[in-house]
Amino acid sequence: MANKPEDKAGPRAGPGQAAASPREPRAPQDWVVHIREQEMPAFGATVAAVHRVTGDEQASAGRLAQVILQDAALTTKVLKLANSAYYNPTRQPISTISRAIVVLGFNVVVEIAIGVVLVDALLAGGVRQRVVAEMARCFHAAVQARALLQLRKERVGEEVFIAALLARVGEMAFWCFGGGVAQRLDALLAAGTLTPDEAQQTALGFNLRQLSLGLAREWRLGSLLVDVLEGRSRPGVEEQAVLLAHRLAAAVEKGWDSPAVAPLVESLAGFTGEPDDVVREALASSAAEAARIAACYGAGEASRLIPVPIPTAVDTAAADEVGEADPLLQLRILREVSGRIAAGATLGEVLEMVLEGIYRAVGFERVLFALLTPNRQQLVGKAALGQGAESLSQRFIFTLDQVADDVFNAFFRNPRVLNLGPGSTPAGIDAGRLEAVSGARFACIAPILAQGRAIGLFYADRPHARSAIDRDSVDSLLLFSQQVSLAVARNVPGARQQ
Numbered sequence: 001m002a003n004k005p006e007d008k009a010g011p012r013a014g015p016g017q018a019a020a021s022p023r024e025p026r027a028p029q030d031w032v033v034h035i036r037e038q039e040m041p042a043f044g045a046t047v048a049a050v051h052r053v054t055g056d057e058q059a060s061a062g063r064l065a066q067v068i069l070q071d072a073a074l075t076t077k078v079l080k081l082a083n084s085a086y087y088n089p090t091r092q093p094i095s096t097i098s099r100a101i102v103v104l105g106f107n108v109v110v111e112i113a114i115g116v117v118l119v120d121a122l123l124a125g126g127v128r129q130r131v132v133a134e135m136a137r138c139f140h141a142a143v144q145a146r147a148l149l150q151l152r153k154e155r156v157g158e159e160v161f162i163a164a165l166l167a168r169v170g171e172m173a174f175w176c177f178g179g180g181v182a183q184r185l186d187a188l189l190a191a192g193t194l195t196p197d198e199a200q201q202t203a204l205g206f207n208l209r210q211l212s213l214g215l216a217r218e219w220r221l222g223s224l225l226v227d228v229l230e231g232r233s234r235p236g237v238e239e240q241a242v243l244l245a246h247r248l249a250a251a252v253e254k255g256w257d258s259p260a261v262a263p264l265v266e267s268l269a270g271f272t273g274e275p276d277d278v279v280r281e282a283l284a285s286s287a288a289e290a291a292r293i294a295a296c297y298g299a300g301e302a303s304r305l306i307p308v309p310i311p312t313a314v315d316t317a318a319a320d321e322v323g324e325a326d327p328l329l330q331l332r333i334l335r336e337v338s339g340r341i342a343a344g345a346t347l348g349e350v351l352e353m354v355l356e357g358i359y360r361a362v363g364f365e366r367v368l369f370a371l372l373t374p375n376r377q378q379l380v381g382k383a384a385l386g387q388g389a390e391s392l393s394q395r396f397i398f399t400l401d402q403v404a405d406d407v408f409n410a411f412f413r414n415p416r417v418l419n420l421g422p423g424s425t426p427a428g429i430d431a432g433r434l435e436a437v438s439g440a441r442f443a444c445i446a447p448i449l450a451q452g453r454a455i456g457l458f459y460a461d462r463p464h465a466r467s468a469i470d471r472d473s474v475d476s477l478l479l480f481s482q483q484v485s486l487a488v489a490r491n492v493p494g495a496r497q498q
Contacts, residue, residue, distance in 0.1 A: 049067045050110055
């Protein structure tokens with residue numbers, strides 16, 4: 001029987017277990033480096049990729065979507081949260097990441113993605129009970145912080161939720177990856193003779209809040225979070241909301257009827273300007289919401305630890321993974337695209353939704369759309385999704401010439417869907433130039449039409465396939481490409497500038 005994560009380390013130490021090496025991090029910065037380089041490099045890489053997009057004033061929603069779509073599990077969880085009542089109270093159906101960015105906003109989707117990746121990284125093991133307890137408190141505080149600002153009738157910025165969620169990131173990371181030191185601190189806390197601060201000073205020589213601050217700066221998790229952790233003498237309204245929410249989340253862990261809660265509710269009433277009964281009702285509702293949100297983020301154990309005044313059923317089932325081909329998802333996305341076209345969406349938005357729809361629902365490994373230059377002399381890749389998609393998009397430049405049997409010359413003379421590969425390429429067509437650039441034997445292309453003339457195409461392939469692309473996939477590609485042609489035909493705003 002395998003050891004549980006909290007069991008003692010065996011010959012080979014796992015996440016959070018005592019390391020074989022006698023050298024342990026000592027100062028807060030040593031722990032920051034240890035966690036960054038050895039324990040959570042994937043989290044740091046994802047955050048860095050998101051920052052590269054958010055730090056670029058010219059960045060598009062498509063670039064953020066590409067970062068998220070590299071991870072199928074992350075994509076599924078982001079979409080599940082995007083369709084939740086918490087993030088999407090009007091319950092507009094959202095089937096694509098690009099649509100989520102339009103409906104929820106760029107920063108909200110960033111917030112969701114960082115939260116999902118953090119939860120995944122911190123559920124690896126360690127002193128699991130401590131990790132889960134910290135996570136429960138943080139999710140509870142995050143939802144309550146936003147609710148407090150809403151009660152104040154303040155404009156709720158996206159940073160409030162993520163600042164409250166990450167306010168104890170050092171504690172969570174330490175309990176997950178602290179190894180033998182975490183085990184010693186756990187024993188000190190369990191003995192009950194020292195306060196948490198005293199126990200941390202005894203075991204570590206510093207307070208774990210310093211580790212949270214170091215990680216917040218290292219991963220650039222937001223100025224609001226840094227301000228909260230630095231503990232300014234005159235905190236702003238958003239900082240106060242985060243601090244008060246964490247006080248509440250900690251207090252109610254002993255029960256909503258515990259002695260510390262009533263005076264805290266009075267303080268929150270003063271902060272929000274609402275009567276006690278209104279505040280208490282809002283807090284109870286937010287606690288139940290926090291339990292649901294934690295489950296959606298994949299923290300099912302933490303969701304069950306959030307104290308809810310009225311018992312509530314929380315769906316902790318994980319979302320289904322995206323399959324290689326999903327006809328029902330195709331239908332949902334096609335309906336969503338049709339609705340956006342009818343509502344006057346820009347051509348860029350339609351193109352991104354269709355690109356993602358082909359990639360996620362039809363089962364291609366890579367998908368790209370390319371447009372002709374205004375003089376119709378070159379075909380240029382504009383955006384792509386999939387493994388190596390960015391590199392493919394940069395290489396996807398083809399000059400049209402007089403070579404009659406070349407695939408692109410033939411395609412633009414007679415635009416139609418083409419299934420390419422050994423045994424499926426139509427007679428008289430040479431796809432050698434395309435294959436040299438894409439490296440894929442099996443691919444297909446479908447036209448984007450404007451007034452009956454092809455202005456571009458969608459390219460989709462399966463570089464690792466051993467057989468021709470099936471007819472259903474080819475038909476689905478054509479169906480998606482026809483949606484873009486419909487958008488052009490309806491004079492989508494901005495179409496002439498694309």
